[in-house]
Amino acid sequence: MNILVLHFLLLLLSTVVDATNTADSPLSSIIAPRISPVYSSMSAFSPGIEVGRGKHVMDSNKKLFLALVTASTAMGAIILFLLCFWVYHRKYTNKSKKKSDHSSDVSEGLAFSQLRFLGKYNTLKTCRRKGSVTTMDFKMLESATNNFSESEILGVGGFGCVYKAKLEMNLSVAVKRLHGGTSDAIREFENEVELLSNIQHPNIISLLGCSIHAEIRLLVFELMQNGSLETQLHGTSRGSALNWHLRMKIALDVARGLEYLHEHCHPPIIHRDLKSSNILLDSNFNATLSDFGLAVRDGAQKSGNIKLSGTLGYIAPEYLLDGKLTDKSDVYAFGVVLLELLLGRKPVEKPAPAQCQSIVTWAMPQLTDRSKLPNIVDPVIRNTMDLKHLYQVAAVAVLCIQPEPSYRPLITDVLHSLTPLVPMELGGTLRITKQAPPAVATMPSNN
Structure with a gap:
């Protein structure tokens, strides 16, 4: 930019000099050498010639003055133009730089969990960055899981197994191993890497790295110490660790x-497999969504290439029967999870060997009956909550599991309904006032 300005100034100066020379040229460069003798000889015979010469000199000075004024005006205009151009160029450059810096910050933010992980785990020989995903050495992960020992299994699903692994500096992680090299397994692996490497939220599981070895594909996640919501509710503890307020927080x-x-990703993402086993809990029972292998971006389902997937009991009826998938499908699954938290029952139960009962079908008639609702609540939390809060949560669940998707609320509306029911110390807005202990009556003193 500075070189360009200097070039323009030099060009401008040469223009002024040329203008000056042009104004002066009739006397100095062409005519003067040829007619000066004539002027000197004729002046002796006619004094009027001197007057004409003086007048010509005055005209030349006037032309020179006009040329200088014109050149100065042109110089001012050019300098003003260059100044405006320089200000615009600098402003545009700074804007582009800020935009670039912002993009860089977003990229760094998306990979914050990976960077934090790499800060603790510093073996550069076994980890390398590939875009925003850390590619980890297979042998290192194999060793960290004790050669994928059964004793290190944290959970088993249709995708494969999740193992507990301990890396350097006693850093514990969860390693998800996908079954085989089928097209479905490869597609789910790539889908999960692509989505989780581009999103970050406190309630979305953090992808720390991945590894591919022959047909074995591994995903490395932060370890969630309290396992899945399914294990907490339907495992050996039967939900005893989850009181009413913790359930509402989850x-x-x-x-x-x-x-x-749904609202902050562009395009929006439909999870498509929301269920209690895919809701993981950390040491403080903070919940995160996991398993994005079946997730799709809104609009992709319209192509018709997405086959029916999900878990029985959580699949919305319009998706199950007609293949219509929207964000309201996730809202339906959320309603089923809310019923699990409220009732302590599985989404699908078998009261008899040949029978299969849905929690939605069983609970719907009783959720809207205030006289029956308190009796079907999970015994672990029964009579431990404000009945008004119980009715409100039941009403939210009923709306979420409506058969007609247009009757279901947006997840934002659900969020606004639940926030006032969760104590402030757990992330909500509910203020819990502790009742003062009753005053102890004292007998008056005889003194």
Whole structure:
């Protein structure tokens, strides 16, 4: 830019000099050498010639003055133009730089969990960055899981197994191993890497790295110490670690994760496999959504290439029967999870060997009956909550599991309904006032 300005100034100066020379040229460069003798000889015979010469000199000075004024005006205009151009160029450059810096910050933000992980795990020989995903050495992960020992299994699903692994500096992680090299397994692996490497939210599981070795594909996640919501509710503890407020906090966390996917991702993301086993809990029972292998971006389902996928009991009826998939399908699944938290029952139960009962079908008639509702609540939390809050949560669940998707609320509306029911210390807005202990009556003193 400075070189360009200097070039223009030099060009301008040469223009002024040329203008000056042009104004002066009739006397100095062409005519003067040829007619000066004539002027001197004729002046002796006619004094009027001197007057004409003086007048000509005055005209030349006037032309020179006009040329200088014109050149100065042109110089001012050019300098003003260059100044405006320089200001615009600098402003545009700074804007582009800020935009570039912002993009860089977003990219760094998306990979924050990976960078934090790499800060703790510093073996550069076994980890390398590939875009925003850390590619990890297979042998290192194999060793960290004790050669994928059964004793290190944290959970088993249709995709494969999740193992607990301990890396350097006693850093514990979860390693998800996908079954085989089928086209479905490869597609789910690539889908999960692509989505999780581009989103970040406190209620979305953090992808720390991945590894591919022959047909074995591994995903490395942050370890969630309290396992899945399914294990907490339907495992050996039968939900005993989850009181009413913790359950509402988990529901609120899940709603926040879904709202991020539906409202803040562009294009929006439909999880498509929301269920209690895909809701993981950390040491403080903060909930995160996991398993994005079946997730799709809104609009992709319209291509007709997406086959029916999900888990029985959580699949919305319009998706199950007609293949119509929208964000309201996730809202339906959320309603089923809310019923699990409320009732402590599985989404599909078998009261008899040949029978299969849905929690939605069983609970719907009783959820709207205030006289029956308190009796079907999970015994672990029964009579431990404000009945007004119980009715409100039941009403939210009923709306979410409506057969007609247009009757279901947006997940943002669900979030606004649940926030006032969760204590402030757990992330909500509910203020809990502790009742003062009753005053102890004292007998008056005889003194």
